Amino acid sequence: MSRTVSSWILSSARNSIVLQQKGRLYSICIPNRHKIKWKLVFSKTLLYPAASCSLDNTFSLKKAFRHTSTEEEQFSFQLSPSQINDILRAGELSHKILDLNCKSANSVLRFESNQLASNTPIEDRRSAATCLQTTGMMFGVFDGHAGSACAQAVSERLLHYIAVSLMSRQTLEEIELAVECMKPVMPILQLHKHPNDVEYREITSQYFENLRVYWQHLLDLDIEPGFSLEEAMISAFKRLDSDISLEVQAPQENELVRNIALQVAFSGATACVAHIDGVHLHVANTGDCRAILGVHEEDGTWSTLPLTRDHNAFDESEIRRLKREHPRSEEKTLFVNDRLLGILMPSRAFGDVQLKWSKELQHSVLENSCDVEALNIYQYVPPNYHTPPYLTAEPEVTYHKLRGKDKFLIIASDGLWEMLSNEKVVQLVAGHLTELNVQKPQLAFEKPVNLGYMHNLLLQRKNRGIASLDQNIATHLIRHAIGDNEYGEVDQEKLAAMLTLPEDLARMYRDDITVTVVYFNSETIENYYRNN
DSSP states (O other): OOOOHHHHHHHHHHHHHOOOSSSSSSSSEEEEEEEEEEEEEEOOOOSSOOTTTTTTTSOOOOTTTSSSTTTTTOOOOOOOOOOOOOTTTOOOOEEEOSSSOOOSSSSSEEEEEEEEEESSSOOEEEEEEESSSSSEEEEEEEEEEESSHHHHHHHHEEEEEEEHHHHHHHHHHHOOOHHTTOOOOOOOOOOOTTTTTOOOOOGHHHHHHHHHHHHHHHHHOOOOOOOOHHHHHHHHHHHHHHHHHHHHSSSSSSSHHHHHHHHHHHSSSEEEEEEEEEEEEEEEEEEEOEEEEEEEEETTTTTEOOOOOOOOOOOEEEEEEEEESOOOOGGGTEEETTTTTTBBBBBBOEEOOGGOOOOOHHHHHHHTTTTTTGGTOOOOOOTTSOOOOOOOOOOEEHHHHHHHEEEEEEEEEEEEEEEEHHHHHHHHHHHHHHHHHHHHHOOOSSOOOHHHHHHHHHHHHTTTTTTGSSSSSHHHHHHHHHHHHHTTTBBBHHHHHHOOOOTTHHHHHOOEEEEEEEEEEEHHHHHHHHHH
């Protein structure tokens, strides 16, 4: 990015109406003569009241590097390479899978993840876990809008709901007995978390009680042999969204818990969760996060296999579904300006009760709440709101049987896909894998090993560029997403400018980005087919 372009960005920002928050999600475009004005429908949601912990510093750009306003007089897009790396790598998470006590070899070799904020605080969330009472691993990416509250709650709870849905009746009975006898409950999941990941500690007990009500419901159903994996994922998504809706309606004496429930229900989140068990891969998607497979073909080329479709106004199947669910008289008003009711880009999401509840219920809940304006929650009924609900959290589940040529799975929020195509992302991951393999240091040493020989090896390694390569593939993808020029190469000046964009401008140029890449153990997958 040249200085001219950098100056143009700053100048255009100072002379235009800046969209704070996710403008593309909760906004109305109002033509006014020769100008386009944007009216925000929902303001930025404060996640925690002052008495509790704050997310302001979680994966957010360090204040030393990032400007807070386009009105600053001393404005610079300059960052050193080390500062760029510090920012990009702050949210890195990686985990290698060790099969120490597993009954069967794991098809997951390792996973790598990262996040980069545009909003302050970041509205994306991610989860990764190993199932302890059943088999398999789960990975989730959650893209929040109108605040981070809903994405935070869903990231904490959804994997537990899926795990409970997959448990046998005997296991559920054992857990229920332990709770009744006030004994320690068997752990359900082993979570793989970043040190900066936060959770709603103030409301954990209520979340557990509602999860318990759910497994009691499953016991009452008395289904044998239980849900299929697809049924379990659909049931878990729908039940959690229902609980989010009911929790905010229930009487609550604790004001802090009440406020959190309000913020969760009146914000929203899309979700994409993958469950991997041996060669069996299931992906449940609600909204516009996306999951794709990187496939290494026999001729050495790489191909892309999409496992989800974006649920929005650009998907014909979603348009047909919504038209079936609402009267013909509403066909022309279901999507306005490519948004659901002119408001929301995704057509499926958790929370967002203002697009699910009746007008009367919304009014009743907000009227009986404390100072909701302090929480930036306002009652807003969009035009042509006649037959709610218009929004659902029910996921679309895709099943894929892994093959030896399926090398990796990428799950990411739409902040990545807005910048890079599916094919480009797979190419970047494949190229990164090749570079890492080429640049591995040689293990065979000449004997005797002397200092000069070791020095030459280090020089060779340095010349191959290992020092500048991102070890975490998610970081590599984010770097390219915000820094690529028209030739597909990272432009350091553009990268620095995109990272130093002030808070009141960043969202106009990039969204929060969350990426998780799961690498498969090809040997384990191929052994499965040899043995079967």
